[in-house]
Amino acid sequence: MSKSKLSGWLFCMLSLCVALPAFAGADAPFPADWHKWKSVNTTLTSIGSLPDCSADVSKLPSIYQKTVETYCSVKPGGPGKVAVLVSPAAMKNFELRDGKMADGANMILHLKDMKVLFVTGHKGRKPVYGVYTEDGKDITAASGPLAAETCTTCHTGYQAYCKNGQCGIKK
Ligand code: HEC
Numbered sequence: 001m002s003k004s005k006l007s008g009w010l011f012c013m014l015s016l017c018v019a020l021p022a023f024a025g026a027d028a029p030f031p032a033d034w035h036k037w038k039s040v041n042t043t044l045t046s047i048g049s050l051p052d053c054s055a056d057v058s059k060l061p062s063i064y065q066k067t068v069e070t071y072c073s074v075k076p077g078g079p080g081k082v083a084v085l086v087s088p089a090a091m092k093n094f095e096l097r098d099g100k101m102a103d104g105a106n107m108i109l110h111l112k113d114m115k116v117l118f119v120t121g122h123k124g125r126k127p128v129y130g131v132y133t134e135d136g137k138d139i140t141a142a143s144g145p146l147a148a149e150t151c152t153t154c155h156t157g158y159q160a161y162c163k164n165g166q167c168g169i170k171k
Contacts, residue, residue, distance in 0.1 A: 024142040026130020028121030031105035037085040039110075040094065042168035045084055050111070052078035063158045063167065070145050070154070080113030084168055099164030100125075107166065120155070120165050127155060127165025 031037070039045070043064070051057070053072035057065050071079050086094045090106040093099075101107075101122050109118035116139070119130045129151035131140045141147045155162045 022142055023138075024140050024147060026119065026132065026138045026140040027123065027128035027148050028119045028130035029105050030117075030130070030132050030136045030138070031087065031108065031119065032136065034085060034105075034108055034117065037087055037108065038091065039083045039085050040168075041171040042084050043171070044082060044109075044168060046171065049081045049113075050079040052076070061161070063154065063161045066154060070150065074145055075114055079111050081111075083110040083112060084108070085110055094166060095170050097163045097166060097169065099166070101164070101166075118151070120151070122165065125164075127152070129155070 044050075044067075050071055051068060053068075055068065055072070055078070057068045060068075085108040087104075087106050089104075090101045093101045094107065103122050103125065105119050105121040107120045109120075110116075111118065115134045117132045117134060119132060121128050121130070129140075129148040130138065131146045131148075132138055139146060144150065155165055155167055158167065161167050
């Protein structure tokens with residue numbers, strides 16, 4: 001093998017090729033000041049937690065049933081306690097559900113037991129998603145429950161519930 005071919009292959013091994021298969025990267029930025037965001041009461045936070053797969057959720061609206069189905073198996077016993085946090089700048093828009101949040105990170109679904117942040121932001125005024133650990137490590141996957149595409153499918157798919165990326169309603 002020639003020297004340049006070898007170094008090209010090594011470059012690929014050390015960077016891109018290792019990173020590509022499981023990891024996709026977030027489209028929404030990490031909100032470093034998330035600790036300071038206010039939590040809001042919503043339908044989900046009044047339920048309190050995301051249950052495991054044996055829970056009877058047949059009385060909940062279909063989007064909530066689908067959410068449980070998607071996330072009930074990410075951790076034994078279910079994802080657990082949740083909070084919804086909204087950035088100070090986006091709070092007015094969240095309350096109004098007007099779909100007009102500015103670009104940047106705007107909302108968080110905090111999976112407290114898992115210490116994971118589901119982040120919704122906006123880019124060009126369209127919703128974008130990402131999954132982070134509490135200290136900012138990007139763990140957005142390429143496929144499955146932690147993939148940005150999965151967030152989009154649900155958050156954009158349920159037009160009746162979600163307005164430009166926002167699914168919850170402040171109570
Ligand atoms: C199958 C549907 C579904 C999927 C998939 C889903 N969500 Fe949600 N999400 C919901 C519902 C329903 C709520 C509103 C819950 C409430 O507060 O009542 C919600 C709430 C949120 C919130 C709080 C703000 C809001 O919209 O009310 C954020 C942030 C969020 N999700 C981000 C994500 C991210 C990031 C992903 C992908 C990793 C994701 N969601 C995947 C259904 C889904």
